[in-house]
Amino acid sequence: MADDAAKALGNAAFSSHDFTSAVIHYTSAIALSPTNHILFSNRSAAYASLRNYADALSDAIKTVELKPDWAKGYSRLGAAHWGLNQFQEAAAAYTKGLEIDPSNEALRSGLADAKKMQEMKERAKTANKLGTAAFKNGDFESAIQHYTTAMEMDDEDIAYITNRAAVYLQMEKYKECIEDCDKAVEKGIELGSDHKMIARVLTRKGTAFVKMAKCSKDYEPAIEAYKRALTVHRSNAEAFNKMKEAERAKQVWERREYIDPKISDEEREKGDEFFEKKMYADAIKQYAEAIKRNPEDPKAYSNRAACYNKLGAFPNGLEDAEKCIELDPKFSGGYIRKAEVEFYLKEYDNAMKTYVQGLNHDPNNQELRHGVTSCIQEINKANRGDVTPKELKERQAKGMEDPEIRNILTDPVIRQVMSDLEENLSAAQKQMKNPVIQSKIQKLIGAGIVQMK
Numbered sequence: 004m005a006d007d008a009a010k011a012l013g014n015a016a017f018s019s020h021d022f023t024s025a026v027i028h029y030t031s032a033i034a035l036s037p038t039n040h041i042l043f044s045n046r047s048a049a050y051a052s053l054r055n056y057a058d059a060l061s062d063a064i065k066t067v068e069l070k071p072d073w074a075k076g077y078s079r080l081g082a083a084h085w086g087l088n089q090f091q092e093a094a095a096a097y098t099k100g101l102e103i104d105p106s107n108e109a110l111r112s113g114l115a116d117a118k119k120m121q122e123m124k125e126r127a128k129t130a131n132k133l134g135t136a137a138f139k140n141g142d143f144e145s146a147i148q149h150y151t152t153a154m155e156m157d158d159e160d161i162a163y164i165t166n167r168a169a170v171y172l173q174m175e176k177y178k179e180c181i182e183d184c185d186k187a188v189e190k191g192i193e194l195g196s197d198h199k200m201i202a203r204v205l206t207r208k209g210t211a212f213v214k215m216a217k218c219s220k221d222y223e224p225a226i227e228a229y230k231r232a233l234t235v236h237r238s239n240a241e242a243f244n245k246m247k248e249a250e251r252a253k254q255v256w257e258r259r260e261y262i263d264p265k266i267s268d269e270e271r272e273k274g275d276e277f278f279e280k281k282m283y284a285d286a287i288k289q290y291a292e293a294i295k296r297n298p299e300d301p302k303a304y305s306n307r308a309a310c311y312n313k314l315g316a317f318p319n320g321l322e323d324a325e326k327c328i329e330l331d332p333k334f335s336g337g338y339i340r341k342a343e344v345e346f347y348l349k350e351y352d353n354a355m356k357t358y359v360q361g362l363n364h365d366p367n368n369q370e371l372r373h374g375v376t377s378c379i380q381e382i383n384k385a386n387r388g389d390v391t392p393k394e395l396k397e398r399q400a401k402g403m404e405d406p407e408i409r410n411i412l413t414d415p416v417i418r419q420v421m422s423d424l425e426e427n428l429s430a431a432q433k434q435m436k437n438p439v440i441q442s443k444i445q446k447l448i449g450a451g452i453v454q455m456k
C-alpha cells in the first residue's frame with residue numbers, strides 16, 4: 004500500500020540519520036493513513052532527533068490517543084517531555100507506560116533518569132535561592148559558590164550562570180562576568196531560550212564593558228553588546244538607554260582626547276589668515292577646528308562670530324558671541340560681536356547696553372566706545388525724524404518683538420506719559436523725573452516707539 008511505501012522511505016531516511024526527510028515521508032504516510040499510531044510514533048522520534056520537541060510532543064500525544072494501551076507510545080511521550088525539560092511530566096508518561104508493560108527496560112530507565120533529573124532540578128533551584136540570598140546580603144563569594152552548584156546540577160537553565168555573571172559584575176570582576184555572559188548566550192541560543200532573557204544577558208555584558216571602559220576608554224565592545232541585545236529583542240529599553248549612554252561617554256572621551264591648546268592656537272591663526280583675505284567660509288572651518296581642539300578658548304568663538312556676522316549669519320554669530328562672553332566675561336571681543344548683531348538688526352538700545360557692558364570690563368577699548376557713539380547717533384537720528392517712514396516702521400516693528408517693550412506699553416502710567424509728551428509736555432517732564440519711568444521711556448525711545456522732537 005502507498006502508506007507502507009512512504010513509511011518504508013521514512014524508516015530508511017531515519018536509519019540514515021536524515022531526519023528531515025524522514026519527517027516528510029512519515030507526513031506523507033499519515034496523510035494516507037491518519038489513524039495509524041505507528042506513523043505518529045515514528046514521526047515523533049524523527050522530530051525529537053531534530054530537537055523539535057514541541058512537534059515531537061504533539062505527535063506523541065496523538066500516538067497515545069490512537070493507541071492508549073501501547074507502551075511504546077508513552078516512551079515517545081516521555082522522551083518529548085524530557086527534551087522540553089518537563090521532567091515531572093516525563094516521569095508520569097514513563098510510569099503510565101510501565102503500568103502497561105512493567106518489564107519494559109526503556110521505560111524503567113527513562114523513569115529513573117527523569118526522577119534523577121527532577122531531583123537535580125530541585126537541588127539546583129535550592130542552590131539558586133541560597134545564592135540569591137547571599138547576593139542580597141553582600142556575601143558575594145558564597146553567592147558564587149551557590150550559583151556554581153546550581154549550574155552543575157542543571158546546565159539547561161541559563162538563569163543560574165546569568166545570576167553568577169551579575170555577582171561578578173558587582174565584584175568588579177568584569178572579565179569573569181563577560182565570560183559567563185558569553186556562555187549564557189551561547190547556551191541560550193542552543194536551547195532556544197526566551198529572547199528577552201538572552202537580551203538581558205547581552206545588556207549585562209555591555210554594562211561590564213562600560214565599567215571596563217572607564218579605565219580603558221574603549222566603549223566600542225559595550226556598544227556592540229547593546230546593539231546585539233537590541234537585535235535579539237528590539238523593545239529592550241534598558242539596552243537602548245545604556246547604548247546611548249555608552250555612545251555619549253565615548254563621544255565625551257573622544258572630544259577630551261582631541262583637546263590640544265597648542266594645535267588650537269595654530270588652527271585659530273590659520274583662520275585669522277583666511278579672515279584677512281576675506282575668505283570667511285574657510286576661516287569658519289579653521290575656527291571650528293580650533294574650538295574642537297580647545298572648547299574653552301573665547302578668542303576662537305569671537306573670531307568665528309566675526310565671520311558669521313560678515314556672512315550675514317547673525318543667529319550663529321550671536322550664539323558664538325554669547326558663548327565667548329560666557330567663557331570670559333572680561334574679554335571685549337564677545338561684547339563687540341554680540342553688539343554688531345544687535346546693531347545690524349536695528350536693536351540699537353540692546354546694542355548700546357552690550358557695548359556698555361563691555362566697557363565695564365575694558366573702559367579704554369576704542370571699538371566699544373565707538374559702538375556706543377554709533378548707537379546714540381542712530382537713536383537720535385530716529386528721534387529727529389532723520390529716517391524714512393519705512394525705516395521707522397521697521398524699527399518699531401522690531402521693537403514690538405521684544406516682550407519687555409510690550410510689557411512697558413501695557414503700563415497705564417507709561418501710556419499717560421506718552422500722551423502727555425504729545426499734549427502736556429510739562430506734565431510729562433514732571434513724570435520723567437521718576438528714574439523708573441525715565442528708564443522705561445528711554446527703552447521705548449531706543450526702540451523707536453517714542454520720538455523726542
